[in-house]
Amino acid sequence: MNAIPAAASDEHGAPQRGGAVRAVFHGVATAMFTLAGLLVVTFGLSRLSPVDPTLQMLGDHASNSAYAEMRRTLGLDAPWPVQFERYVGRLVHGDWGISSSTGERVGDDLRRVFPATLELATLAMALCTLVGLPLAVLAAWRPRGVLDAGVRIVSLAGNSVPIYWLGLLALYLFYAHWRWLAGPGRLDDAFEYTIDLHTGSVLLDTWRSRIPGAFANALSHLLLPVLLLGAYALGNVTRLTRAALLAESAKEYVTLARAKGASDLRVLLGHVLPNAAGIIVTVLALAYANLLEGAVLIETVFAWPGLGRYLTTALFAADTPAILGGTLAIGLCFVLLNAVTDLVVRLLDPRTR
Amino acid sequence: MSRSPFLRRWRHSATAVIGTSVIGFVLIIALAAPWIARYDPLHQDVGHRLEAATLQHPLGTDGLGRDLLSRLMYGARSTLGLAGLVVALMVPTGLCIGLVSGYYGGLIERALMGITNITMALPQLVLALAFVGLLGPGLLNAALALVLTGWPAYARLARAETATLRRSDYVAAAEMQGIVGPRLLWGHLLPACLPAMQVRLALDLASVILAAAALGFLGLGVKPPTPEWGMMIAEGSKVVFDQWWIAAVPGVAILLVSLAFNLLADGLRDITDPRHA
Numbered sequence: 082m083n084a085i086p087a088a089a090s091d092e093h094g095a096p097q098r099g100g101a102v103r104a105v106f107h108g109v110a111t112a113m114f115t116l117a118g119l120l121v122v123t124f125g126l127s128r129l130s131p132v133d134p135t136l137q138m139l140g141d142h143a144s145n146s147a148y149a150e151m152r153r154t155l156g157l158d159a160p161w162p163v164q165f166e167r168y169v170g171r172l173v174h175g176d177w178g179i180s181s182s183t184g185e186r187v188g189d190d191l192r193r194v195f196p197a198t199l200e201l202a203t204l205a206m207a208l209c210t211l212v213g214l215p216l217a218v219l220a221a222w223r224p225r226g227v228l229d230a231g232v233r234i235v236s237l238a239g240n241s242v243p244i245y246w247l248g249l250l251a252l253y254l255f256y257a258h259w260r261w262l263a264g265p266g267r268l269d270d271a272f273e274y275t276i277d278l279h280t281g282s283v284l285l286d287t288w289r290s291r292i293p294g295a296f297a298n299a300l301s302h303l304l305l306p307v308l309l310l311g312a313y314a315l316g317n318v319t320r321l322t323r324a325a326l327l328a329e330s331a332k333e334y335v336t337l338a339r340a341k342g343a344s345d346l347r348v349l350l351g352h353v354l355p356n357a358a359g360i361i362v363t364v365l366a367l368a369y370a371n372l373l374e375g376a377v378l379i380e381t382v383f384a385w386p387g388l389g390r391y392l393t394t395a396l397f398a399a400d401t402p403a404i405l406g407g408t409l410a411i412g413l414c415f416v417l418l419n420a421v422t423d424l425v426v427r428l429l430d431p432r433t434r
Numbered sequence: 435m436s437r438s439p440f441l442r443r444w445r446h447s448a449t450a451v452i453g454t455s456v457i458g459f460v461l462i463i464a465l466a467a468p469w470i471a472r473y474d475p476l477h478q479d480v481g482h483r484l485e486a487a488t489l490q491h492p493l494g495t496d497g498l499g500r501d502l503l504s505r506l507m508y509g510a511r512s513t514l515g516l517a518g519l520v521v522a523l524m525v526p527t528g529l530c531i532g533l534v535s536g537y538y539g540g541l542i543e544r545a546l547m548g549i550t551n552i553t554m555a556l557p558q559l560v561l562a563l564a565f566v567g568l569l570g571p572g573l574l575n576a577a578l579a580l581v582l583t584g585w586p587a588y589a590r591l592a593r594a595e596t597a598t599l600r601r602s603d604y605v606a607a608a609e610m611q612g613i614v615g616p617r618l619l620w621g622h623l624l625p626a627c628l629p630a631m632q633v634r635l636a637l638d639l640a641s642v643i644l645a646a647a648a649l650g651f652l653g654l655g656v657k658p659p660t661p662e663w664g665m666m667i668a669e670g671s672k673v674v675f676d677q678w679w680i681a682a683v684p685g686v687a688i689l690l691v692s693l694a695f696n697l698l699a700d701g702l703r704d705i706t707d708p709r710h711a
Binding site: 114115117118119122123126127129130131132237238240241242243245246247249250252253257370373374377378381382392393395396397399401404405407408411412414415416419 | 548549551552553555556557558559560561563564565567568569570640641644647648651652653654664667670671674675678681682685688689692693696697700
């Protein structure tokens with residue numbers, strides 16, 4: 082779905098002069114507000130849950146006095162604002178609760194699984210940027226051309242296809258049927274226990290291990306999910322970048338550059354592209370956020386041991402601390418991504434310098 | 435009817451016509467499912483499980499020997515029903531917030547739009563997953579989960595429209611006649627906001643269908659055995675290496691309906707906004 086980063090949607094109007102410091106301040110304030118909103122939502126979700134944490138600790142047969150005692154110990158008898166304050170305090174001190182399915186601290190679990198998702202989403206993002214931006218320039222160069230029509234179709238398809246379904250079919254074709262690529266997981270079983278995954282990036286770790294075939298195996302496992310996620314984001318990146326380029330092309334300075342005899346492509350690359358850079362950064366950030374969410378679905382299909390799979394496993398096990406922790410982790414990524422985008426967009430704009 | 439300029443332009447937009455036709459077709463199938471489906475979608479015939487397409491079962495049978503075509507037809511009810519429920523809850527919520535903040539302005543506007551912007555910056559699908567995961571699966575919970583983070587787009591649209599209309603002559607005329615407050619909001623400003631929303635709505639329906647199916651795929655949509663397309667993909671995924679079509683067929687249905695809404699949105703944008711045509 083369309084999660085639009087605040088940077089994309091903020092109606093700042095004209096940026097004030099000499100406001101680099103002010104821009105940073107504004108960005109931090111926005112991020113703090115969003116963070117607060119996120120915490121309120123996760124806190125609300127934890128309180129909405131029909132599972133009574135007191136009964137969960139004690140079992141159904143607890144006496145009334147034991148129940149009341151435990152409620153006090155858990156702090157559930159306090160008013161909501163106090164509970165919220167304690168909740169935030171615990172999070173800040175790194176206490177994200179204990180996952181009931183892994184038996185470990187949720188914070189540790191998240192640190193373990195997050196690099197896998199980060200690697201997947203970042204590679205997909207790199208792919209979609211490297212392919213999407215040149216495609217967008219070409220589509221904007223000859224609007225209504227064959228390439229432009231192709232971009233439109235790809236973006237329509239990308240916005241309509243259930244990505245987990247596509248992953249499933251790709252897995253069937255390339256892994257089970259044709260046997261071209263490796264299947265689910267990050268590595269084959271043969272490498273699974275010989276590779277020490279200590280940077281968290283499977284490509285880096287297999288490269289450093291120098292075990293023959295390990296890197297190729299990791300690449301073969303990565304290829305399908307990365308291609309799928311990249312293609313999923315490609316459509317939107319290309320379409321929105323093209324729209325930004327065309328909107329910028331309609332301005333008067335472009336007409337002037339053309340009148341002075343600059344070629345179409347030169348105007349596009351030399352004048353229009355730099356001026357649309359802010360919007361393009363926002364588009365890419367939006368795509369990255371969508372990729373993180375798409376990774377949640379793709380990971381369940383490819384048994385990719387990342388944040389998404391952790392979250393869905395927790396959902397099946399009704400593991401409340403893990404569900405909330407995973408949600409919060411992805412939410413934090415969104416907040417961070419928004420803040421960085423906001424900052425970059427402001428710094429790219431010469432009027433704020 | 436055909437004199438209406440909107441309908442005339444609609445007929446000239448190929449994408450809008452294709453989108454509307456597909457949606458209409460699926461809607462008819464969903465409504466007529468009890469009469470056109472040959473089998474009870476819940477009827478299990480374990481003797482004929484995992485069959486490929488035959489004359490008796492045009493799309494084959496699933497792991498419990500249920501007829502896939504019949505399940506697909508009934509599944510359209512769950513998917514479209516959920517999407518309808520989401521729209522019925524999401525649009526009014528967003529409209530109310532947008533109208534009130536656009537009309538009253540000031541502190542109310544800043545507070546409401548602050549909440550709107552914050553909600554917009556949250557991960558929609560993941561929050562929906564957490565919501566349904568914690569409150570339990572089911573049609574209503576799935577719909578609420580998608581509404582929870584889906585309304586801000588409508589609030590922003592409604593606020594922008596209202597803020598512009600607020601200074602228009604006809605609102606001033608209405609106010610001079612003593613029409614103020616809720617009556618002005620609902621009777622005079624609300625109808626003017628609706629046209630701006632149709633493109634957004636069609637676009638959103640495409641993504642709501644996808645999100646609803648994703649919830650179903652993760653076992654968080656309607657409760658089994660009620661057929662639902664996302665859930666049917668999940669059921670088919672267990673046998674995808676041997677009977678790939680069981681997972682493929684419901685995915686095609688999701689793709690078609692979502693694509694139809696996207697095409698409709700595309701067409702509507704061309705019709706309502708001549709700058710894009």
